[in-house]
Amino acid sequence: xxxxxxxxxxxxxxxxxxxxxxxxxxxxxxxxxxMDRFAHRAANLMVGNPEGDATLECTLTGPQMVxxxxxxxxxxxxxxxxxxxxxxxxxxxxxxxxxxxRLTFGGRRSGGRAYIAIAxxxxxxxxxxxxxxxxxxxxxxMHGRNLKAGDQISTSRxxxxxxxxxxxxxxxxxxxxxxxxxxxxxGPHVKRLDSQGRGLLFGATFKVSREADxxxxxxDGPRLATSGExxxxxxxxxxxxxVPHGGQPILLMAxxxxxxxxxxxxxxxxxxxxxxxxxxxxxxxxxxxxxxxxARQMRLALAAALDTLR
Amino acid sequence: MPPPPSxxxxxxxxxxxxxxxxxxxxxxxxxxxxLNTRAIALAAALKKRRDVRQxxxxxxxxxxxxxxxxxxxDVLGAAIKRLAAKRPPMAxxxxxxxxxxxxxxxxxxxxxxxxxxxxxxIVELHSMPIYRVFLVGFVPGWAYLGPLPEELELxxxxxxxxxxxxxxxxxxARQTGIYPLPTPGGWHLIGRTSVKLFLPDSDPPSLFRAGxxxxxxxxxx
Numbered sequence: 001x002x003x004x005x006x007x008x009x010x011x012x013x014x015x016x017x018x019x020x021x022x023x024x025x026x027x028x029x030x031x032x033x034x035m036d037r038f039a040h041r042a043a044n045l046m047v048g049n050p051e052g053d054a055t056l057e058c059t060l061t062g063p064q065m066v067x068x069x070x071x072x073x074x075x076x077x078x079x080x081x082x083x084x085x086x087x088x089x090x091x092x093x094x095x096x097x098x099x100x101x102r103l104t105f106g107g108r109r110s111g112g113r114a115y116i117a118i119a120x121x122x123x124x125x126x127x128x129x130x131x132x133x134x135x136x137x138x139x140x141x142m143h144g145r146n147l148k149a150g151d152q153i154s155t156s157r158x159x160x161x162x163x164x165x166x167x168x169x170x171x172x173x174x175x176x177x178x179x180x181x182x183x184x185x186x187g188p189h190v191k192r193l194d195s196q197g198r199g200l201l202f203g204a205t206f207k208v209s210r211e212a213d214x215x216x217x218x219x220d221g222p223r224l225a226t227s228g229e230x231x232x233x234x235x236x237x238x239x240x241x242x243v244p245h246g247g248q249p250i251l252l253m254a255x256x257x258x259x260x261x262x263x264x265x266x267x268x269x270x271x272x273x274x275x276x277x278x279x280x281x282x283x284x285x286x287x288x289x290x291x292x293x294x295a296r297q298m299r300l301a302l303a304a305a306l307d308t309l310r
Numbered sequence: 311m312p313p314p315p316s317x318x319x320x321x322x323x324x325x326x327x328x329x330x331x332x333x334x335x336x337x338x339x340x341x342x343x344x345l346n347t348r349a350i351a352l353a354a355a356l357k358k359r360r361d362v363r364q365x366x367x368x369x370x371x372x373x374x375x376x377x378x379x380x381x382x383x384d385v386l387g388a389a390i391k392r393l394a395a396k397r398p399p400m401a402x403x404x405x406x407x408x409x410x411x412x413x414x415x416x417x418x419x420x421x422x423x424x425x426x427x428x429x430x431x432i433v434e435l436h437s438m439p440i441y442r443v444f445l446v447g448f449v450p451g452w453a454y455l456g457p458l459p460e461e462l463e464l465x466x467x468x469x470x471x472x473x474x475x476x477x478x479x480x481x482x483a484r485q486t487g488i489y490p491l492p493t494p495g496g497w498h499l500i501g502r503t504s505v506k507l508f509l510p511d512s513d514p515p516s517l518f519r520a521g522x523x524x525x526x527x528x529x530x531x
Contacts, residue, residue: 022363022364022375023364024514024515025364025366025447026353026364026366026446026447026514026520027446027450027451027514027515027516027519028446028447028448028449028450028451028452028453028490028508028516029450029515030450127510128513128515136449136450136491137450137491137508137510137515138510139510184329185327185328185329185330186327187326187328188326188327188328188334188336229339230483231339232339232341232368232369232370232444233368233369233445233447233448233454234334234368234369234370234371234373234445235334235366235367235368235372235373235447236373237328237329237331237332237373237375239328239329240328240329257447257448257449258366258447258448258449259366259368259445259447259448259454260448264328264334267327267328267329267332268329269329269330270329270330270331270378271330292327292330292382292383295329295330296330296378299330299378
């Protein structure tokens, strides 16, 4: 449709993401999608898009872009210090960019991934039912790759609602990403940990290692010893905490391998995955065990926060 | 002709939560074709439910992703137990793929030496069975095939390779498989094939599907 943004600098890793392709996991394709789906959905709702529209996921450093056409955008997620024409731009709020306006980002203040939604969506390659970028298969999004200088971002359709700026998430509902408590439910193989291991899993502080990307995070910290025979491979899910030989846990994220045979000792609940999706190497975190009922309440609270934007 | 009555009792199902939006239904823990057939049938039955977003069969169980607004793990778990207790439909024989392999992998000699067999005997043993696709997953297009003849059983390499070329035919434990993409890997590489396993422009994008059968044959380089 209309070209609305031109990319001057792409940022460290900026990709097109939506809610992923969960049906493709049966063929071994990673589900993909936004790492922080609360921020992704909120950004879309603030500009009047369906919550599953494609957004730009900006990792650690934001892009620099110039508006080729006036457009309504919203920036959510990590605070990467956004500015329009050098003036600080509000986050978690729909804002207008006029033709020629320059959207830039300064330094990172919190979180790891910011999301930019554009009213009318983002024109992107669809692959297996999703616009999410799969870098391994080089499919989806911006031709299967991250953004680069010179790319043009177009809307995917005419906006169906009048563009209104100022639509925002109230302050008290905005995630801060400073509390890295990840609420989790004990996993299918938690009994393979000894009592000390279980205590460490739900008590110790772990740190996201340098081996951390959209597939998952290897966690530094105490080693978790597991016992028992090798498992036969089974289907995995984002949020699963796997413990391979050697005992260094791995938290699986949006582009996780679809199957594996390492013990899964815990699974982070859906309401904590947005926070998990904002972690970067060096961040400390800890797992706190919760009941399914508590997980449900947390999930409903996030849904209610998004409902304030509808 | 009616199918013969099943001689195996319905397996006991164990349901484990995987967070608040998925669960793992385990039918057993042994590498067993009958269990895998049941797992594939159970996954197919679960996919038809409105509260199920996706069901993926593993070797001996099913990972079920569900919509937490439509069901609870307890309700879904009870439904899974009812479904698993039913006799599975007669398993379709599965499609048969014949895959040419050039048996010149970098580990062929070493595998032969460790197993005290000649390379020619390795090739003969590897290309003899009709393997079953137990599970598609791990990376796009990867399929776990087996069971491998006992004579070829070896643990994985101590130090995995950081990069295995696409098309490498490999063995480990009682399994065999083909690397669909260049990825790290710890299996023993005994050959290569030009057949493409990952078909990004098809849907599903994997040549093999769970329950398919695969026969390798030796081809000239």
